[in-house]
Amino acid sequence: MKRRLFIALLIGSSAAEGAVFIARAAAPGEISIQASKFEFSPETVKVKVGQPVTFVLTSIDRVHGFKMPEFGVRINIVPDQETRVTITPQKAGTFAYFCDVFCGDGHEDMAGTLIVEA
Numbered sequence: 001m002k003r004r005l006f007i008a009l010l011i012g013s014s015a016a017e018g019a020v021f022i023a024r025a026a027a028p029g030e031i032s033i034q035a036s037k038f039e040f041s042p043e044t045v046k047v048k049v050g051q052p053v054t055f056v057l058t059s060i061d062r063v064h065g066f067k068m069p070e071f072g073v074r075i076n077i078v079p080d081q082e083t084r085v086t087i088t089p090q091k092a093g094t095f096a097y098f099c100d101v102f103c104g105d106g107h108e109d110m111a112g113t114l115i116v117e118a
């Protein structure tokens with residue numbers, strides 16, 4: 001009987017940690033982007049000029065790259081960890097982000113669009 005209660009507590013606590021993780025990923029000023037062969041999800045993100053934004057990058061399969069040349073961003077996205085990168089866009093426009101770690105046949109199409117609104 002005691003053992004059952006203990007297991008229930010364990011399950012309860014891990015569910016609570018999951019909820020915290022979801023809440024963090026959706027925090028204001030953060031945008032979660034998930035990488036997989038051969039796409040980013042979401043493929044298009046919108047941000048505002050002058051407002052700092054943190055991209056929370058994750059991969060569900062292998063190491064991918066995340067490159068945003070106009071913002072001097074280039075980082076690896078490693079499975080099972082969150083990679084955070086913050087930018088503060090200074091001008092409106094449409095910019096590309098893409099994978100720069102060869103990840104297989106289809107890698108060339110692994111790209112997304114950042115829309116910076118005034």
Ligand SMILES: [Cu+2]
Pocket residue numbers: 064065099100101102103104107108110
């Ligand atoms: Cu790639």
